[in-house]
Amino acid sequence: MKRHALSTRLWHWLNLLCVVVLFMSGLTISNAHRRLYWGDWGFAPEQAWLAVPRFPDWMTIPGYYSLAVARDWHILMAWPYALGLLFMWVAMLANRHFVRDIATRRSEWRPAAIWRDVRAHLRLEFDHGAGKYNFLQKLAYGLVLGVFLPMMVLTGIAISPGMEPTFGWLVEAMGGRQSARSLHFIFAFALAGFFVVHVLLVLLSGPIGQMRAMISGGSQA
Amino acid sequence: MKRRNFLATLGAACVAGCNRVADSQPGQALLGAAEKWHESAHRLLTDRTALAPEYPRSAISPYFRGNGSTDPQTGGYPAHAEEGFANWRLTVGGLVETPLSLSMENIRRLPQRTQITRHDCVEGWSAIGEWTGPQLSLLLDAAGLREEARFIVFRCADNLNGQDYYESVDLIDAYHPQTIVAHRLNGEPLPIRNGAPLRMRIERQLGYKHAKYLTGIEAVASLDDIGLGKGGYWEDRAGYQWYAGI
Numbered sequence: 353m354k355r356h357a358l359s360t361r362l363w364h365w366l367n368l369l370c371v372v373v374l375f376m377s378g379l380t381i382s383n384a385h386r387r388l389y390w391g392d393w394g395f396a397p398e399q400a401w402l403a404v405p406r407f408p409d410w411m412t413i414p415g416y417y418s419l420a421v422a423r424d425w426h427i428l429m430a431w432p433y434a435l436g437l438l439f440m441w442v443a444m445l446a447n448r449h450f451v452r453d454i455a456t457r458r459s460e461w462r463p464a465a466i467w468r469d470v471r472a473h474l475r476l477e478f479d480h481g482a483g484k485y486n487f488l489q490k491l492a493y494g495l496v497l498g499v500f501l502p503m504m505v506l507t508g509i510a511i512s513p514g515m516e517p518t519f520g521w522l523v524e525a526m527g528g529r530q531s532a533r534s535l536h537f538i539f540a541f542a543l544a545g546f547f548v549v550h551v552l553l554v555l556l557s558g559p560i561g562q563m564r565a566m567i568s569g570g571s572q573a
Numbered sequence: 574m575k576r577r578n579f580l581a582t583l584g585a586a587c588v589a590g591c592n593r594v595a596d597s598q599p600g601q602a603l604l605g606a607a608e609k610w611h612e613s614a615h616r617l618l619t620d621r622t623a624l625a626p627e628y629p630r631s632a633i634s635p636y637f638r639g640n641g642s643t644d645p646q647t648g649g650y651p652a653h654a655e656e657g658f659a660n661w662r663l664t665v666g667g668l669v670e671t672p673l674s675l676s677m678e679n680i681r682r683l684p685q686r687t688q689i690t691r692h693d694c695v696e697g698w699s700a701i702g703e704w705t706g707p708q709l710s711l712l713l714d715a716a717g718l719r720e721e722a723r724f725i726v727f728r729c730a731d732n733l734n735g736q737d738y739y740e741s742v743d744l745i746d747a748y749h750p751q752t753i754v755a756h757r758l759n760g761e762p763l764p765i766r767n768g769a770p771l772r773m774r775i776e777r778q779l780g781y782k783h784a785k786y787l788t789g790i791e792a793v794a795s796l797d798d799i800g801l802g803k804g805g806y807w808e809d810r811a812g813y814q815w816y817a818g819i
Contacts, residue, residue: 514818
């Protein structure tokens with residue numbers, strides 16, 4: 353029995369590539385207009401809720417300021433990203449990975465149980481039964497797969513003027529196009545935050561075994 | 574500091590990889606194709622006459638930002654501005670049965686459409702304004718489009734960095750009900766900053782398609798021989814995609 357299904361491993365690495373290129377090209381797009389607004393419209397400093405710093409070139413694709421090239425990359429990688437996410441959801445519902453490993457049970461939401469998990473994390477104790485996720489892991493993966501990643505697609509669609517005649521309800525649900533743009537930015541940085549913690553915890557919990565498990569599947573001890 | 578160096582190295586590797594792909598022939602083709610997939614998806618999901626949202630008066634922005642050319646100094650433009658655009662002409666030509674040359678008065682006497690819409694710049698900002706003008710379809714039908722016509726090119730009076738501004742759309746967007754030749758913004762004649770005396774409104778696409786300082790409308794069979802061949806000033810100059818619906 354493998355620790356990670358083939359579909360999970362394929363999607364994981366495809367998604368990493370997509371997210372990195374989308375994030376870095378997204379930083380160039382952010383540099384094109386470094387203010388965020390709520391509502392339908394906004395263009396001037398007095399309407400902004402956030403003045404975004406300029407991201408240095410080394411963080412961006414293409415590594416120098418070109419809105420056109422950054423948009424090309426963003427628009428290309430949106431396809432494997434969105435279709436990959438759809439594939440992962442179909443796969444993990446079909447092979448029961450979601451129900452078995454990620455969905456939480458009511459008993460796990462008890463404050464005492466959550467507190468026990470937090471303390472175990474802080475003590476860097478990661479031994480909680482091979483192949484089983486604890487509550488915080490389930491919550492993190494559930495949020496990323498169920499909210500953060502899909503919201504990037506939905507907020508992205510809502511920013512696109514060509515989609516609006518059909519998806520006007522989506523733009524409205526988000527509070528207007530500039531709100532959708534702000535949410536796109538917020539969820540991108542929520543994902544970046546997850547990425548940092550995720551990599552850190554892999555490094556702290558035996559990176560070689562973890563990497564092997566996500567590449568070859570590894571074996572369940 | 575070390576971690577930052579590590580991240581910077583990874584970032585640089587990713588950038589270098591992407592740039593190698595983008596510089597290669599297949600990479601170029603792939604990036605262009607992705608844009609086409611989006612355009613096809615948009616066309617598939619959205620009816621060709623489906624409208625961009627229109628807003629109530631209360632949603633209008635306090636002023637309407639202008640960028641790109643905001644006060645053209647080339648050709649006869651300053652002289653036209655001086656006389657309040659009284660002698661401005663708009664030509665409708667190219668692959669048409671009857672070429673037209675219209676005065677501002679001619680344009681104001683046509684049936685008008687007024688719409689309060691949102692303008693989205695490729696850079697990311699948006700502004701809402703009320704635009705008034707005749708539908709482009711009215712002018713195209715009056716001139717009589719020839720069968721070979723595939724695109725409509727918009728010629729402009731402004732010259733940016735040595736090149737005349739121009740833009741183009743396909744016949745789907747040219748005949749879209751919200752595609753108007755606007756001469757009023759928020760009930761006033763168009764300000765110079767926003768394209769006086771005439772500008773296009775292509776409501777389902779980004780701002781760079783909405784050509785300002787409009788002098789001519791030209792029906793063509795192909796965009797290859799117009800400008801540098803990519804269908805618009807920013808497309809030629811900076812590599813923006815011709816389809817600006819994303």
